[in-house]
Amino acid sequence: MKEVTISELERRFQEKIDNDIKIEPKDWMPEEYRQTLIRQISQHAHSEIVGMLPEGNWITRAPNLRRKAVLLAKVQDEAGHGLYLYSAVETLGADREATIDDLHTGKAKYSSIFNYPTTSWADMGTIGWLVDGAAIMNQVPICRCSYGPYARAMVRVCKEESFHQRQGFEIISLLAQGTPEQKAMAQDSLNRFWWPSLMMFGPNDAESKHTAQSMKWKIKRSTNDELRQLFIDVTVPQAEMIGLTIPDKDLKFNEETGHYESGPINWDEFWEVVKGNGPCNKERVDARKKAKDEGAWVREAAMAYAEKRKERSAIRA
């Protein structure tokens, strides 16, 4: 085989991407592309897993058996999403347990939305409607991401998300049509989750330092602001339809552009939460650490059992 220079490999790599040829695990890729994907996919995986906590909080208190079964199924789906994504990270040569340890030490982040508490049943509705809704907006373009395993994981995830959003919207719209107390509960939930949901799309494009390179590599297919606008445009009419008010006094529809214009986002709050100072950051990471530490003996016992059985069948053979 003849020697090929790095710049030639990089040129061929970019050419593949430009021609929409997917990159697969064993293909040559620039180290920075690999590291960007490891960071992004593992943080995405952490978000799925940490995201189970605010909803898990309500499983035992769901108002009836159907709601309980649905919420349980939804939270189980999120565990599966985490699994698909951790598996995709492993195809890049990253150590799964090391990425999880990065979450526990605070080195790796996860979606800031999950650092807000779920204080009422209406929050189960709002999370499905807005948080899964925003996740869909974010994830659909990733189905066309240049890295094959990530794109395929996203296709699986997106197939499951629409159930998540619909079950949430059903909860919130029923509450909004209910008694004055139920409607107030729905509105209060929307008031608390609206702005953090908009922050889920990440900083404004001008502040987002990775966007340009990620777009060139087709890891990212739309910018944060484009996706946020899309989300606002589809969600505002849904809120109006069920009689809830978006908590933004500056919100107005621009007839000329056909888009909603919204008030300023409190980015100081966003960065505080990202830095670890949100209402539930510590609680969330502590819960994950506890799960790993207290589950250690189970993982060890299962492995010891498997090894013992293997030895026994080797002796018999």
Add this chain to the structure above:
Amino acid sequence: MSNKEWPLWEVFIRSKQGLNHKHVGSLRASDAQMAVDNARDVYTRRSEGVSIWVVESNSVFASEPTDADSLFEPANSKAYRHPMFYDVPDGISHM
């Protein structure tokens, strides 16, 4: 006590009778039975399968992308393997 990480397994699902098992992803499990059980729980939640294969990932021997030219190029230059390469006179049917 063992501190070893659970091995990685590749999961293949037959979506219905008559079709091949198809690779769908991977997972970690301490043994083959647990791998099948976990695959059932995550990869067939919405009736996606009727049969599951699991194979330990390190048992898969894969071709190298850098060998792709020498492996697959020869097929590209043999267009005569395709039926379109042949002239069938007008009036001939069922061929």
